[in-house]
Amino acid sequence: MTITSSAIRGRTDLCTAIENELSGLIGKRASAATAYGPDFARLWALAGQNVLGGKFVRPLLLMETYDALCQQHQQYGSADSRQRENAISIAAAVELLHYAFLLHDDVIDGDLVRRGHPNLIGSLLAEASTSARTDGRDGADGAHGIHAGSPLHWAQTCGILMGDMLLAATHQSFARANLPHELRLRLLDLLEHTINETVAGEQLDVGLGDGVIAPDLQTILVMCGYKTATYTFELPLRAAATLAGADFAVENSLATAGRHLGLAFQLQDDLLSTFGDPRRHGKDPFSDLREGKETAIIAHARTTHAWPDIEPFFGMPELSVGDGEHVRRHLSDCGAEAFVQGLIEEQMQAFNSQLTTTIPASVRNVLLDLAGQLEGRQS
Amino acid sequence: MTITSSAIRGRTDLCTAIENELSGLIGKRASAATAYGPDFARLWALAGQNVLGGKFVRPLLLMETYDALCQQHQQYGSADSRQRENAISIAAAVELLHYAFLLHDDVIDGDLVRRGHPNLIGSLLAEASTSARTDGRDGADGAHGIHAGSPLHWAQTCGILMGDMLLAATHQSFARANLPHELRLRLLDLLEHTINETVAGEQLDVGLGDGVIAPDLQTILVMCGYKTATYTFELPLRAAATLAGADFAVENSLATAGRHLGLAFQLQDDLLSTFGDPRRHGKDPFSDLREGKETAIIAHARTTHAWPDIEPFFGMPELSVGDGEHVRRHLSDCGAEAFVQGLIEEQMQAFNSQLTTTIPASVRNVLLDLAGQLEGRQS
Numbered sequence: 021m022t023i024t025s026s027a028i029r030g031r032t033d034l035c036t037a038i039e040n041e042l043s044g045l046i047g048k049r050a051s052a053a054t055a056y057g058p059d060f061a062r063l064w065a066l067a068g069q070n071v072l073g074g075k076f077v078r079p080l081l082l083m084e085t086y087d088a089l090c091q092q093h094q095q096y097g098s099a100d101s102r103q104r105e106n107a108i109s110i111a112a113a114v115e116l117l118h119y120a121f122l123l124h125d126d127v128i129d130g131d132l133v134r135r136g137h138p139n140l141i142g143s144l145l146a147e148a149s150t151s152a153r154t155d156g157r158d159g160a161d162g163a164h165g166i167h168a169g170s171p172l173h174w175a176q177t178c179g180i181l182m183g184d185m186l187l188a189a190t191h192q193s194f195a196r197a198n199l200p201h202e203l204r205l206r207l208l209d210l211l212e213h214t215i216n217e218t219v220a221g222e223q224l225d226v227g228l229g230d231g232v233i234a235p236d237l238q239t240i241l242v243m244c245g246y247k248t249a250t251y252t253f254e255l256p257l258r259a260a261a262t263l264a265g266a267d268f269a270v271e272n273s274l275a276t277a278g279r280h281l282g283l284a285f286q287l288q289d290d291l292l293s294t295f296g297d298p299r300r301h302g303k304d305p306f307s308d309l310r311e312g313k314e315t316a317i318i319a320h321a322r323t324t325h326a327w328p329d330i331e332p333f334f335g336m337p338e339l340s341v342g343d344g345e346h347v348r349r350h351l352s353d354c355g356a357e358a359f360v361q362g363l364i365e366e367q368m369q370a371f372n373s374q375l376t377t378t379i380p381a382s383v384r385n386v387l388l389d390l391a392g393q394l395e396g397r398q399s
Numbered sequence: 400m401t402i403t404s405s406a407i408r409g410r411t412d413l414c415t416a417i418e419n420e421l422s423g424l425i426g427k428r429a430s431a432a433t434a435y436g437p438d439f440a441r442l443w444a445l446a447g448q449n450v451l452g453g454k455f456v457r458p459l460l461l462m463e464t465y466d467a468l469c470q471q472h473q474q475y476g477s478a479d480s481r482q483r484e485n486a487i488s489i490a491a492a493v494e495l496l497h498y499a500f501l502l503h504d505d506v507i508d509g510d511l512v513r514r515g516h517p518n519l520i521g522s523l524l525a526e527a528s529t530s531a532r533t534d535g536r537d538g539a540d541g542a543h544g545i546h547a548g549s550p551l552h553w554a555q556t557c558g559i560l561m562g563d564m565l566l567a568a569t570h571q572s573f574a575r576a577n578l579p580h581e582l583r584l585r586l587l588d589l590l591e592h593t594i595n596e597t598v599a600g601e602q603l604d605v606g607l608g609d610g611v612i613a614p615d616l617q618t619i620l621v622m623c624g625y626k627t628a629t630y631t632f633e634l635p636l637r638a639a640a641t642l643a644g645a646d647f648a649v650e651n652s653l654a655t656a657g658r659h660l661g662l663a664f665q666l667q668d669d670l671l672s673t674f675g676d677p678r679r680h681g682k683d684p685f686s687d688l689r690e691g692k693e694t695a696i697i698a699h700a701r702t703t704h705a706w707p708d709i710e711p712f713f714g715m716p717e718l719s720v721g722d723g724e725h726v727r728r729h730l731s732d733c734g735a736e737a738f739v740q741g742l743i744e745e746q747m748q749a750f751n752s753q754l755t756t757t758i759p760a761s762v763r764n765v766l767l768d769l770a771g772q773l774e775g776r777q778s
Binding site for chain 2: 049052053056057059060063124127128148169170171173174177178180181183184185187188191192194195196201204205208211212215216217219220222223224226227229230231232233246312
């Protein structure tokens with residue numbers, strides 16, 4: 021079997037293939053949804069817009085790794101095109117899972133906006149606020165968190181429900197994969213592991229924010245790994261290895277490399293949010309401080325003499341620009357910025373040393389390409 | 400093949416089998432959860448207590464129908480015991496689905512109590528309230544529904560996350576069923592249909608409560624069917640028919656009969672809540688009125704001359720006992736009580752006429768036994 025030209029596919033072709041698969045998965049459900057009335061159909065229409073507007077980071081990583089592993093094994097015969105369709109289908113399901121997590125995260129965080137645009141909850145809130153019947157009841161109920169009777173309650177409920185349907189759709193794609201049952205069971209194991217770990221990470225994140233869990237550095241690093249690295253890096257890499265029939269040693273090396281890279285990305289996100297140029301990353305430069313987000317930066321600052329000067333401003337919703345700049349200077353001077361830069365370097369060293377193990381050269385390039393995006397990142 | 404003694408199993412044996420299966424499903428996950436720390440493990444411990452304390456209405460209906468269909472086909476040879484294990488596994492998964500729906504419903508409704516005991520959210524709220532760190536931040540954020548930073552936010556977040564894991568566990572059981580792939584796909588179709596319809600029902604229910612959807616009788620009846628009858632009656636009956644290899648005509652008759660029975664139960668719930676004896680049903684006799692719950696009773700009352708006397712009290716959180724009795728009298732005098740009794744009779748007639756079609760005699764008895772619970776029901 022030789023490597024055919026189909027083995028060399030550009031990222032654009034991959035994006036198109038993933039987009040087509042997602043369009044099919046969502047389109048089928050959006051059509052069926054119309055039978056349940058306009059409000060139900062609206063959920064699928066909005067979810068479709070949002071999912072298809074994504075950057076497909078996770079499915080691209082899965083497919084590029086899969087293609088590289090198959091190229092390594094010189095596996096591209098015509099008989100393997102059905103195999104590749106299965107990979108595309110699992111890659112698309114990974115994107116649905118990502119969006120399910122985002123939606124429930126948005127409900128939990130009370131977020132109405134994502135990347136500068138209204139998210140599903142924000143869109144439904146705007147629509148409900150303009151069309152709500154006014155029957156003199158406000159239904160507000162201070163004791164119970166979400167206020168029944170408000171357009172926000174409606175919109176957040178829709179966020180929970182749509183997240184449930186996307187989680188279900190993810191499982192349906194994994195369960196229906198046209199693979200030997202044994203292989204399908206391995207993918208189902210991987211999906212279960214991923215969901216458990218992501219949920220554990222989300223729970224830690226919320227527990228830290230709500231003051232239920234103590235904010236020590238170790239907990240924060242574990243949280244970052246669970247909440248993001250597992251499903252963003254480990255899941256696509258392990259799924260690609262499983263689908264390509266790679267050795268378990270290769271799969272494990274890929275997963276370890278992915279976790280180190282994922283943690284480096286997450287730590288860099290925190291640095292950019294606090295010290296980055298808001299003209300480049302486009303976010304409120306003090307939102308992490310205003311929210312009182314427990315990051316590795318803050319965990320380090322707590323251990324320094326600067327903390328008494330920082331603490332009064334931490335988690336202060338009405339933090340002024342002047343106060344924000346004051347806190348940022350303290351965080352830099354006390355060594356918290358440099359400390360987290362050091363953590364990122366450690367993760368990148370561990371990542372690089374994984375690359376020299378059992379990972380085939382073709383796959384190494386996929387990962388190095390991804391790691392290259394870390395350097396010089398501004399947003 | 401003759402009917403062996405194992406074909407005649409009592410309900411106690413069935414309960415034990417279902418309980419063992421659920422213990423296994425939850426126990427395995429509870430053990431794995433300990434690796435993620437005490438807060439994550441607590442989720443599975445609480446969910447296990449709550450799921451195993453249930454009455455198993457849905458899995459019992461599934462198994463009794465399955466056994467009756469197999470008995471009809473005289474299918475109990477020793478080779479069929481593995482088949483029956485699959486049925487037990489799907490029955491247990493249906494109970495996990497029920498609990499996933501309950502949890503997300505409790506988050507959406509802000510409920511902390513179920514059947515007189517704290518639900519998972521209520522338990523975690525009590526635990527977090529006594530152990531929360533006090534760091535001077537309350538994190539309250541009036542604009543965003545769930546208040547970040549409060550023990551309630553933590554407890555409701557855990558409700559969303561645990562519901563997600565139970566939804567995932569349900570799918571895992573369906574996807575792993577040791578059945579021919581074709582049969583597994585039919586069960587996966589059924590699961591998808593069930594989740595879509597239940598979500599559509601929940602969305603309608605919340606839309607009615609939040610004043611986003613107009614409360615006409617037809618919408619309320621459709622909502623009742625979708626939200627409860629589909630997963631409580633149609634799902635177990637269709638799954639039993641699929642697993643027992645029954646004709647599609649039999650499956651459809653069972654599903655239709657189940658939907659009528661389910662709607663009758665739901666309408667009777669509404670009647671009991673409003674007109675029943677609180678010493679018997681144990682609930683606040685005016686909670687539906689205080690919440691402004693859009694029931695068939697209210698939909699009918701809106702169309703009568705009595706509505707102007709009822710409306711001022713509807714959805715009034717501080718409704719007094721005297722006011723509640725006044726409204727109840729009006730609802731009875733205006734014919735709303737009798738109207739809903741008539742709807743129940745219609746549903747029961749439609750149910751009974753389904754029984755005389757293609758449904759085998761053995762299964763008919765299972766359904767008649769269930770319907771018998773409707774008569775003389777006080778809670």
